Amino acid sequence: MNPRAKKTNDKLVGLAKEVLGEVNKGRNPTVEVPTRTLANVHFDEKKRVIRLGKDKQERSFFNVSQAKKFMQTFLVSAAIKEHLLESGKTTSIRDLFYMTKHSLGDTRQNTFEDQDESDPIIEDLEVTVDALREELHLFAKNRGALVGEITIVDSGDVIDCRRMGFGGYSIPSIVEEEVIQFRKVDAKFILLVEKDAVFRRLNEDKFWREHKCVLLHSEGQPARGIRRLVHRMHNELKLPLYVMVDNDPWGFYIYSVVKQGSINLAYESMRMAVPKARFIGLSSFDREKFQLPDSTLIKIDDSDISRAKQMLNYPWFQKKEWKKEIEHMLKSGVKLEIEALSAKGISFVTEEYLPKKLRDRDWLE
């Protein structure tokens, strides 16, 4: 077992021993699980991330409504320990569901009926033993690709991201230090774009070579692997992170999750969020600034409006510039996709838009 797997293993064993101790003392064995509800989530003003509070709930064996979840918690723990940590293998939460689903004794009762039951148990376990899902050797979908001025070692293979062609390096879900190391970094910053079409435009134009950066795309809301990877590059390599999204409330939200974390994954913000992430565009003011033709504008609808109004109340958008930004979208009544820049020329984003934004330090934080 590598040192990290050993540490996670010890945590799981510790949890089991604690419960066993209670059994031996003739007590009702109980696990305390931090509560993952909105009420137990807050914005940490100092660290500038969304975090989980201190509320916990008990899960006891001798309690009709809790016994099944109690059993499931240890069933999942045991499977992770035996099949994943001890063998050094990783798997998906879907596979783990199949690995732990079986009928109980001679009854027709199953350990789990469907994956909706096993997924929350995994999340409970993550917060209870304080181990990232990746440390439990579980992977999520892998999404997104990377190219640019960095060499990455992935499972011992040296990958020069300057020579990854048009396709790029497919970002894995587990990017912890045991798997991924950084070598020879010539990048001065990281650029994360929401859309793969924009990534490909920038890659074809070799934007990353001229501007010395690492270029990634996330295909929408970034998966865990991408968030963790940019977090590591930002902190370990001291590279500023720029985020480029559509100019709509969904784009703002993507940026917001990269920056502050999300309510769902509040317990992982400290290892995934990048509070200093910079929003480089598209801004609601870009339409005037870059004289984008009216034909590229899209009317905002009711759900955009209510979403934007919600965002005005987010603690981390309580800055003059952000208020102006969101209010300008509401006032103008239109939104913009990144692709709208193509109306000014196919390589406008590479040759004009991004260079000007970077030169003018025209971003929001």
Next chain:
Amino acid sequence: MNPRAKKTNDKLVGLAKEVLGEVNKGRNPTVEVPTRTLANVHFDEKKRVIRLGKDKQERSFFNVSQAKKFMQTFLVSAAIKEHLLESGKTTSIRDLFYMTKHSLGDTRQNTFEDQDESDPIIEDLEVTVDALREELHLFAKNRGALVGEITIVDSGDVIDCRRMGFGGYSIPSIVEEEVIQFRKVDAKFILLVEKDAVFRRLNEDKFWREHKCVLLHSEGQPARGIRRLVHRMHNELKLPLYVMVDNDPWGFYIYSVVKQGSINLAYESMRMAVPKARFIGLSSFDREKFQLPDSTLIKIDDSDISRAKQMLNYPWFQKKEWKKEIEHMLKSGVKLEIEALSAKGISFVTEEYLPKKLRDRDWLE
């Protein structure tokens, strides 16, 4: 311009010249566009692929209902010629929409209202001038990843797919010879799996090294880039292609598209379909063959049943073995996901299932 772009360019210029000739002769300029409807699609028994028939429809300038589409066809052609082929650049169909959308003169009439209007025009153009979308320098979403016993040259960068770590090489959308070349092939076959979780299990276990193959995953229905890439590897490198999907009608359908093509893209079957693709699993008989526990079975629902019955009528499933396969699913009333194999052990798919299938030549064609 590279020779391929030149050829496509000549086709577009040829189309324009033809129409211009009619104008000069005082005739009503007309384009003939092959009809992309179900009625004009058939299964070519000899080539064993779905193909487009010979029906065409006229699109004239002096026809109130056709004039706009006539204009759009040439607007799109001109944009492709000027902004893409001449500059050697590629872009997405979304960007092309923005590049060609503008208001007409001083009117409030736009060339296109939304992308639903420009996408079919692109498809029309593909069949009219007989050029793949990729030859028009347009890319679709890129999806899926590749690892294994092959070295690929992508835009001049040499990518050794044996040393791509856990992430793999992200498969681009455009994989034509000008962009992608094959070098040093040690693979004996290609294995395309539907699911990225299975890909990662096989990659972590280095299945491709022991069995000497190229391993790809498609994240569901394969994107154009993946289909074209396996087509090229199958034909140019003479590698058999195995497809691994869930045991459900959707899995059969994925296999069917890889093998015979689809009705939507019937005009591209000859360059994308692999009629000799082998269905390696999961088969409806695997449950008994590999003694999968009952807890892994999922009941088929009404839509599965009607989908499966449809498939029984597909001309390419008119073989005894395929009838047995589909009928067994209907009779047993259950379906299986690939992940169900995990119930037999985390690496069962790598160490038992696939080796046995290959050894026993236990696949369908």
